[in-house]
Amino acid sequence: MQRNESRIRRLHDLLTRKELSCTELTQKYIDQIESDNARLNAYVNVTPAQALKSAQEVDKKLHAGEKLSLLEGIPMTLKDNISTEGIETTCCSNILKGYVPIYDATVWKTLKAHNAVMLGKTNMDEFAMGSSCDTSCFGGALNPYNQAHVAGGSSGGVASAVGGNLAVYGLGSDTGGSIRQPASFCGLVGLKPTYGAVSRYGLIAYASSLDQIGPITSTVEDAALVFDAISGKDEMDSTSSGARETTADKLNGDMKGLRIGIAREYFEGIRDDVKAALENAIKTYEHMGAEIVYFNLPILKYALPVYYILACAEASSNLGRYDGIRYGYRAQSYNSVHEMICKTRSEGFGAEVKRRILLGTYVLSSGYYDAYYKKAQNLRGTIVKAFRSAFETCDIILAPTVPMTAFELNFTAKDQVETYLTDICTVPINIAGLPAVSIPCGFDAKGLPIGMQLIGNTFCETTILKAAYHYESEKYAEIYKELDLGVRL
Amino acid sequence: MSYELVAGLETHIELSTNTKIFCGCTTAFGAEPNTNCCPVCIGLPGTMPKLNRRVVDYAILAGLATNCEISPISKMDRKNYVYPDLPKAYQVSQYDKPLCERGYITLSSGKRINITRIHIEEDAGKLVHERGDTYVDYNRGGVPLIEIVTEPDIRSIEEAIEYVEKLQLIMKYIGVSDVKMQEGSLRCDVNISVRKKGDEKFGTRAEIKNMNSFTFMAKALQYEFERQVDLLESGERVIQETRRYNTDTGETEAMRGKEDAHDYRYFREPDLVTIQTSPEDIARLREMLPELPEQKLARYVADYGIPEADAQLIVKYRKVAEYFDAVVSKIQNPKTASNFIVGQIFKALSTEAAKEELALSVSSEMLAELIRLLESGKINMGMAKSTLDKMLETGKHATELLSQEDMAGLDENALRNHCMEAIAANPAAVKDYQSGKEKALKAILGAVMRATKGRADAAAAEKLLIELITK
Numbered sequence: 001m002q003r004n005e006s007r008i009r010r011l012h013d014l015l016t017r018k019e020l021s022c023t024e025l026t027q028k029y030i031d032q033i034e035s036d037n038a039r040l041n042a043y044v045n046v047t048p049a050q051a052l053k054s055a056q057e058v059d060k061k062l063h064a065g066e067k068l069s070l071l072e073g074i075p076m077t078l079k080d081n082i083s084t085e086g087i088e089t090t091c092c093s094n095i096l097k098g099y100v101p102i103y104d105a106t107v108w109k110t111l112k113a114h115n116a117v118m119l120g121k122t123n124m125d126e127f128a129m130g131s132s133c134d135t136s137c138f139g140g141a142l143n144p145y146n147q148a149h150v151a152g153g154s155s156g157g158v159a160s161a162v163g164g165n166l167a168v169y170g171l172g173s174d175t176g177g178s179i180r181q182p183a184s185f186c187g188l189v190g191l192k193p194t195y196g197a198v199s200r201y202g203l204i205a206y207a208s209s210l211d212q213i214g215p216i217t218s219t220v221e222d223a224a225l226v227f228d229a230i231s232g233k234d235e236m237d238s239t240s241s242g243a244r245e246t247t248a249d250k251l252n253g254d255m256k257g258l259r260i261g262i263a264r265e266y267f268e269g270i271r272d273d274v275k276a277a278l279e280n281a282i283k284t285y286e287h288m289g290a291e292i293v294y295f296n297l298p299i300l301k302y303a304l305p306v307y308y309i310l311a312c313a314e315a316s317s318n319l320g321r322y323d324g325i326r327y328g329y330r331a332q333s334y335n336s337v338h339e340m341i342c343k344t345r346s347e348g349f350g351a352e353v354k355r356r357i358l359l360g361t362y363v364l365s366s367g368y369y370d371a372y373y374k375k376a377q378n379l380r381g382t383i384v385k386a387f388r389s390a391f392e393t394c395d396i397i398l399a400p401t402v403p404m405t406a407f408e409l410n411f412t413a414k415d416q417v418e419t420y421l422t423d424i425c426t427v428p429i430n431i432a433g434l435p436a437v438s439i440p441c442g443f444d445a446k447g448l449p450i451g452m453q454l455i456g457n458t459f460c461e462t463t464i465l466k467a468a469y470h471y472e473s474e475k476y477a478e479i480y481k482e483l484d485l486g487v488r489l
Numbered sequence: 490m491s492y493e494l495v496a497g498l499e500t501h502i503e504l505s506t507n508t509k510i511f512c513g514c515t516t517a518f519g520a521e522p523n524t525n526c527c528p529v530c531i532g533l534p535g536t537m538p539k540l541n542r543r544v545v546d547y548a549i550l551a552g553l554a555t556n557c558e559i560s561p562i563s564k565m566d567r568k569n570y571v572y573p574d575l576p577k578a579y580q581v582s583q584y585d586k587p588l589c590e591r592g593y594i595t596l597s598s599g600k601r602i603n604i605t606r607i608h609i610e611e612d613a614g615k616l617v618h619e620r621g622d623t624y625v626d627y628n629r630g631g632v633p634l635i636e637i638v639t640e641p642d643i644r645s646i647e648e649a650i651e652y653v654e655k656l657q658l659i660m661k662y663i664g665v666s667d668v669k670m671q672e673g674s675l676r677c678d679v680n681i682s683v684r685k686k687g688d689e690k691f692g693t694r695a696e697i698k699n700m701n702s703f704t705f706m707a708k709a710l711q712y713e714f715e716r717q718v719d720l721l722e723s724g725e726r727v728i729q730e731t732r733r734y735n736t737d738t739g740e741t742e743a744m745r746g747k748e749d750a751h752d753y754r755y756f757r758e759p760d761l762v763t764i765q766t767s768p769e770d771i772a773r774l775r776e777m778l779p780e781l782p783e784q785k786l787a788r789y790v791a792d793y794g795i796p797e798a799d800a801q802l803i804v805k806y807r808k809v810a811e812y813f814d815a816v817v818s819k820i821q822n823p824k825t826a827s828n829f830i831v832g833q834i835f836k837a838l839s840t841e842a843a844k845e846e847l848a849l850s851v852s853s854e855m856l857a858e859l860i861r862l863l864e865s866g867k868i869n870m871g872m873a874k875s876t877l878d879k880m881l882e883t884g885k886h887a888t889e890l891l892s893q894e895d896m897a898g899l900d901e902n903a904l905r906n907h908c909m910e911a912i913a914a915n916p917a918a919v920k921d922y923q924s925g926k927e928k929a930l931k932a933i934l935g936a937v938m939r940a941t942k943g944r945a946d947a948a949a950a951e952k953l954l955i956e957l958i959t960k
Contacts, residue, residue, distance in 0.1 A: 083535040096534070103528045105535060204534040209759035237537050238762050314759060317569050320578025321532050325625065337573055337623070364569075364754035373756060 006221035007168055012070050015062065022058035022073035026051050026117050029075040033119060033166050039147060042160035044080055044138045045088055046120035051075065054117045061115070071114040071229055077167040079155050080121040081128055082213070083202035084108055091204050092136035093126045095348030096328045105202020106237065107171055107213050107230045114229060119167055123157025126350045127319065128178055128206040130154050131422050132407050135352040140409070144186055145448055149406040152182030158216045159186040169217040169226055173203055175210045176307050177401070177426025180438035183216050184401035184451025187440045189468065190216045191223045192426075194458045195433035196241040198227075199234030205318040207311035208239075210430040220439065220469040224248035227461060244459040251469040256289035258467060261394030263297035266425060270403035277442030277450040278400055284474055285398070285467075293394045299386045300428055302379050307427035308420065309363050309376035315353075316360030322348065380431055387432045391457040396464050400425050401438040401451035425453060435461045439468045440479055492718045495691055496649055496681045496710070497641040500656060501634050502666045503612065503674040504547045509631035510611045511538030511581065516633070518672065522617065522626035530631035532577035537760045540565070544633040545588065545764060547665040548609045549774050551635055552589025554663050554781055555604055555656070559771050563588045565609075565758040570751050573625050574614040582610035582636075584755040588764070594655050595783065602652045603640040610634050635665075641680065641691060646710045650703055653677060658782050661807045670702055677706060682727065683717040692717070693727040697741055699734050709734035713741045785810055793823035799831045808847035809838075815853035820860045829856065829877060837881045850884030851877070859887040866899075869946040899945050904937075907945065908953050911936040919958055930954060 014020055030048045037043050058073035078084065081091045083101040090096040104112065111118075123141040125133050133140040133156025141156040143149040144164035151160035155172025159182035162170050172179040174192035183190025191214045198213045205211060215226035224247040231243035262282065267275055286292055324330035324344030331343035349357070363372035390397065402422055429436045434455055441452040456464040472479075509516055512529035529536045549559050566584035587608035593601040612634050614627035637656065643649045657668045657675060668675040677700055682692035697713055700706040712734075717727050731750075732741040780788075782804045789800035803813050809830065816826040834851070838844045859880065863873045868891065879890050899907070911933050912919055921929035930951065937950045 081535075083533075089534075091534075099534070101528075101533065101535070103533070103536075201537050202535040205760075207759075236539060237760075238539055239537075239760060313756060317567050317579050317754070317756070320569060320571060321534070321576060323571065323573070323578065325573050326531065326576065327533075341571060341573075361754065364756055366752050366754075369754075 005219070006225065007218050008070055008074050008222045008225050011074055011168060012068065012072075015058070015073050016068055018062065022055040022062065022117065023052060025073065026055040026075055026119075029119055029166065029168075036164055036166060040142050040144060040151070040160045040164045040166070041139055042122055042141045042151070042157045042164060042166055043077070043120045044090065044092060044123050044136070044157065047087055047118060048120075050087065051117045051119050054112075054115055058115050058117070069114050070225055071111065071116055073115060073117055074168050075117045075119050076111070077119050077122045077158060077161050077170040078108060079124050079128075079158050079170065079172045081124060081173055081204040081206075082108055082121075082171060083204065084118070084121065087121065089121065089204065090137070091127045092124050092138055093349065093353065094137045094329055095322045095324075095344070096204075097137070099328045101202075103202065106199035106234045108202065110230055110232075111171075119161075121157075122155075122161050122167075122170060123151075124172075125154035125156070125178075126353050127204070127315070128154040128173055128175055128211075129315070129352050129356055131177075131181060131419050133157065133160075133182070134410070135350055137350065142409075143406045143448070146406070146446065149408055149448060150185065152185035152402075152406060154178040154182075155190075155216060156182045156185075159183055159188055159190070162186070162216050162218060163188055169215055169222055171213055171226070171230070172216050173206075173211055173213050174426075174430065175206050175212075175311060176423045176430050179214045179216055180401050180426050180436060180451070180453060181423070183438045184440070184449065184453075185406035187449030187451075188216055188218060188438075189220050189223045189440075189472075190214065190438045190451075191227055191461070191465070192429060192436050193227060193231060193243070193461060194435040194456075195430075196239050197231045197243045197435070197459065197461065199230075199232070199237040199240045201234055201236035201240075205314075207314040208318060209314060210307075210311055212430070220437070220465055220472050221248060221251060223437065224251060224461075224465045224469075227465075231461075243461060245462060247462045247465045250462045251466050253466065254289060255285060255467065255470050258285075258290040258396070258463075259293050259394040260285055260290050260467070261293045261295060261390055261397040263295060263300065263390070263397060263399065265297050265300045266397075266399040270400050270425075271405075271444075273442075273444045274400050274403060274405070274450050278398070278452055281441045281452050281471065282398060284471060288470060288474060290467075295390060295393060297386055297390060299379075299383050300424075303383060303428040303431055304420065304424055306376045306379045306383065306431055307423070308359070309372050310380065310431070312356045312360030313364050313373050313376075314360065316357045316364065319349075319353065319357055324348070383428060384432050387428075387434060388457075395456075396460075396467055397455040399453045399455060401453040402426070405444045405446070405448040405450055429453075429455055434458060435464060437464050437468050439472060441471070441475075442479065491686045492683045492714075492721070493644055493686050494646070494681060494683055494710070494714050495641050495694075496643040496679050498637075498639045498643065498649065498652060499678040499680070500637045500653065501676040501678075502551070502637065502660055502668060504544055504633040504635060505664070505666050505674075506541060506543045506547060506633055508541060508543075510541050510544045510609065510633035511631055514631065520628055522624070522628060525628040526630070530576075531627050538565075538581055538758070540761055540764070541633065544609055545766070546770075546774060547633070548588050548607060548635045549766065549771065550663045550665055550778060551637070551660065552592060552607050553771070553775055553778055554659050555589075555592040555594055555607070555637070557589035557592030557604060557607060559589055559766055560586060561766055561768075562586065563764040563766070565761045565764070566755050567758050568610075569754045572613070573623075574616055574627075574630070576614065576627060576630060580611055580613065581758050581761070583608035588766075594652060594659070596648060596651050596655065600642075600648070602642045602648070605638045605640055607635055607637050610636060641682075641694075646707050646714075649679065649710060650707060653703070653706070655782075658805070658807075662779055662781055664779075673701065676701070679706070679710060681710060681713050681717070683714060683721065692721075693729050695727065695729065695741075696731045697734055698731060698744070699736075705734060705736055708739055709741055712739060716741065782807075782810070785814075789823075789827070793817070793827070795824060795827045799827050802831050802835070803827060806844045806847070809844060812847055812849075812853050816857045816860070819854070819857035821864050822860075825860050825863065826856070829860070833874065833877050833881065849881075851880050855880060855886055862887060862891075866946075869944065871947065872943060899941060904941075904945055904950060904953060905957075907937050907940050908950060908957055911940065912954070912957055922958055930958075933958075 158170035163186035233242035589607035
C-alpha cells in the first residue's frame with residue numbers, strides 16, 4: 001500500500017467489497033479506544049451505542065446492495081465544541097458539563113446524512129483557548145508518538161485520536177491554529193479552510209470572525225474528501241459562502257510553474273531543526289518543478305497582538321451567555337441572581353478562559369477601545385491587504401506551522417506569553433481568513449513530527465491541497481515510514 | 490425666573506413581522522411562556538442569527554415615512570450587558586451605522602422635530618415574578634424592534650405628546666407595528682433637561698423610563714420638569730441619571746447614576762454580514778408607502794373642502810380614512826360622506842377601539858349606495874339619515890330598508906302638484922300665513938310631507954309653498 005493512499009477510500013473499498021462489515025470496522029475502533037484512550041486521553045466522551053447504530057444502518061444498505069458514498073460508514077470523531085443533538089457537548093469546560101444540545105451543528109448534520117459513524121467527542125482546550133490541550137477540564141490529550149509530549153491544541157483530542165488510530169478522521173476548529181498546530185505535532189494533515197467555506201452553525205463560538213471548522217486526517221486526499229463533504233453555503237450561517245469547487249478530484253497533475261512564496265519573516269526565530277526540515281521541503285518542491293519566490297511580509301509582526309486583541313474581545317462577548325440560568329453548571333449557593341451569575345462563572349471557567357474574557361472585556365471598554373480593539377481592526381485590514389498583494393507574486397505561501405515540535409507536558413504552565421508566541425505562524429492566516437493546510441515534513445531528534453504549512457489565497461483550497469498531495473506522494477517513503485502507529489486495517 | 494423644558498425622545502417600536510428578527514419563531518403575543526422559542530432566540534451555544542430581511546424593509550419604510558435618509562451600507566453590532574432576560578448576554582443592535590438617519594416629523598404648528606436615527610434591534614425576554622420566585626419568559630426575545638431617536642428639539646409636554654401621537658399614527662398607516670403603548674409595542678424613554686428661557690446651553694439631562702401611556706407620560710414629564718426646576722432654584726444641580734416613573738406615587742425615582750451607567754462594549758456582530766440596501770430596494774419600498782396622514786389631511790381640506798376639524802377626525806384612524814376614501818371614490822360630493830362619517834358613523838363607533846378597528850356593519854359600498862340615492866334625488870336627507878341609522882343597526886342595504894315607493898323620488902312637477910293640493914286643502918292656514926303668521930306654513934308643509942310619505946325634500950317644498958302662496 002502506498003502510504004498516502006486515502007484511508008477513507010481504502011476502508012470504503014473494504015466495506016463495498018464486503019471484506020468486513022461496518023459493524024466489525026466500528027467495533028475494532030471501539031475496542032481500540034477502550035484499550036488506548038486511557039493512555040492518550042483523546043476522547044472525553046465515547047459514544048459506542050450511537051456509533052454501532054450508524055454502522056448497522058450502513059450494513060443494512062450494503063446488504064440491500066445499495067451504493068455507499070465515500071464517507072459512509074467511516075468511523076470518525078468530532079471536537080467537543082461541535083454541537084451534537086442528544087450528545088453532551090462541553091467544550092471541555094466545567095461550565096458546560098451536562099449540557100446536551102437540542103440541535104445538530106450543520107457539519108454534523110451533513111456528515112450524519114452521509115451515515116458517518118461517530119465514535120465520540122474529543123478533547124480540546126477549554127473553549128478552544130490554548131495550544132496544548134492542557135486547559136481542558138478533563139486533562140490534556142497526549143501525543144501518540146510520545147506520551148511525555150502534548151498532542152497540541154486546541155483540537156488536541158482529534159489529532160491524538162486520528163494519530164493514535166482511534167478514528168479515521170476528525171473535525172476540529174481553528175481560530176488561531178487549533179487544527180494545524182495539533183496536526184503538525186501529531187504528524188497529520190490539518191486543513192483550516194477559507195473563512196466561510198464551511199458553516200460554523202453549531203460550532204460553539206470562541207472568536208466568531210476567526211473560527212473555522214476543518215478536518216484532521218492521516219492523508220491529504222482524506223482531508224480533501226472530508227472538506228468537499230462539509231463545505232457549502234449554509235442558510236443558518238450568514239457568513240458562510242461555501243467552497244468554490246471540489247478539491248479531491250483535482251489533486252493530480254504536476255507542480256510545474258507553481259509559484260511558492262517564502263516570506264522571510266516566517267523563518268526568523270524558529271527552531272533550527274524545524275527550519276532545516278522546511279528548507280528541505282522547499283528543495284523538494286524546486287525539484288518537482290515549482291518556482292520559489294522570496295519576499296518580505298513585515299506586517300506579520302503585528303499578527304499576534306492583533307489576534308489576541310480581536311479573539312479575546314469576541315470571546316468576552318461570546319462567553320457571556322454562560323450564566324447558569326438555562327443550561328450547564330450553576331453555583332450551589334447564592335443570595336441573588338447577580339451573585340449566582342458571578343459565582344457560576346467564577347467557579348465554572350478555568351484560568352485561561354477567565355484571562356481571555358478579562359483581556360477582551362478590557363480592550364472593548366470605553367476609553368480603551370480606540371487604543372486596542374479599533375487599532376487591531378485597522379491592522380487586520382492591513383494584514384489582509386498584505387497577503388492579497390503577496391498572492392499577486394505567488395500561488396501559495398510555504399511556512400512552518402509551529403516554530404517547534406510538540407511541547408513536553410506542562411511546558412505551557414511556565415510562561416504564558418511564550419505559549420502565545422507558538423501561535424505566531426498560524427494566527428495570521430485566521431486574521432486574513434485564508435485557507436492553510438499543515439502536513440508533516442520531517443522529524444526532530446526525539447522522533448517528534450515537524451509540520452509545514454501551505455497557505456493559499458481565499459477559496460484556493462485546491463491549490464494548497466494539490467501542492468500538499470504532491471509533496472506527500474514524493475516523500476512518503478522517508479517521511480511516513482516512521483509514522484506507522486498502532487493498528488492498521 | 491421662567492424655565493423651559495428641553496427633551497429628546499427614544500421610542501422603541503415592536504415591528505409586526507410574522508417571525509422574529511433572527512429566527513423563524515412567531516412573534517405572536519400572549520403564548521404560554523417559552524413556547525415561541527428555538528435554539529437561536531434563546532442563544533444556545535453555537536447558534537447564529539439570520540437576519541429577517543422583512544425587518545430591514547419595515548425599518549426602511551419607517552425611515553421613508555419620517556423623511557429619513559436610508560444608509561446604503563449598514564451593519565449590526567453587539568451591545569453587551571448581563572441580565573437574565575438577555576440569553577446571549579448581548580443584544581444584537583446597531584451602533585454607528587444605523588439603517589436610517591436625519592429625518593423629521595412636522596408638528597401641527599409647523600415645527601419640525603428632527604429624527605437623529607432609526608435602527609433595528611432584537612427585544613429581550615422578560616422576567617415574571619410569581620409567588621416570591623422569578624422566572625424568565627423568552628417568548629419576546631428576538632422580537633424585532635426599531636428605535637427612533639430624536640434631537641433635543643422638544644420644548645413642551647404638549648410637543649412631546651404630539652410627536653409621539655404623530656409617530657404612532659404614521660407607523661399605523663405604514664402598517665409596520667400596532668404601536669400599542671399599553672401592550673408595550675410602543676415604548677418611550679425621554680431625555681429631559683431644563684434651562685432658563687433664553688439660555689443657549691442645555692442643562693444636565695435625566696432619562697425617564699417606564700411611561701406606558703400618554704397620561705403617565707404627561708404626568709412624568711410635568712413632575713420631572715418641576716423637580717429639576719426646584720433643584721436649580723434651590724441652588725442644587727441636576728444629576729445625569731436614569732429615572733423611572735412610578736405610577737403609584739406619580740413621581741420619578743432614580744434607577745442608576747452616570748457612574749453606574751453600562752459600558753456596553755459595542756462591537757460589530759461578527760456572525761452577520763453587512764446590510765446592503767440598493768437604490769432599487771429603496772424605490773420598491775417607497776412605492777409601497779401608502780398616503781400618509783399628513784398628506785391625506787391636506788388633500789381632504791384642499792381638494793374636498795372638508796372642514797379641517799372633520800378631516801383631522803377622519804385621518805386619525807387609518808381604517809376610517811381608508812373607508813372614507815373608498816366611499817368618496819363612488820359618489821359625487823365627498824362632504825356628504827365626511828358628514829355621515831363624523832356624525833352618525835362615529836356615534837355608532839363609540840369607543841376608540843371601535844374607531845381604530847372600524848367595527849362597522851355598513852361597508853363603504855353600502856354607504857356609497859345610500860349617498861348615491863340621495864345625490865340622485867331618489868331620497869331626501871331626512872330619509873337618508875334615518876335609513877343610515879337602520880343600516881347601522883341591522884347591517885342591511887339601503888335598498889333592502891327602503892321600499893320602491895320610498896325611492897321613487899319626486900320630480901319638480903309632482904312636488905308642485907302636491908303643494909298646490911295642500912294649499913287648496915288648507916285655506917285657513919294660507920290666510921293666517923298671508924296675514925303674517927309664519928308658523929302657519931308648518932301646517933301646510935306637514936300636509937305636503939304626509940301626502941308624499943316623507944319623500945319630499947322639506948326645504949324645497951317650503952320654498953315652493955312660499956312662492957305659490959305669495960305669488
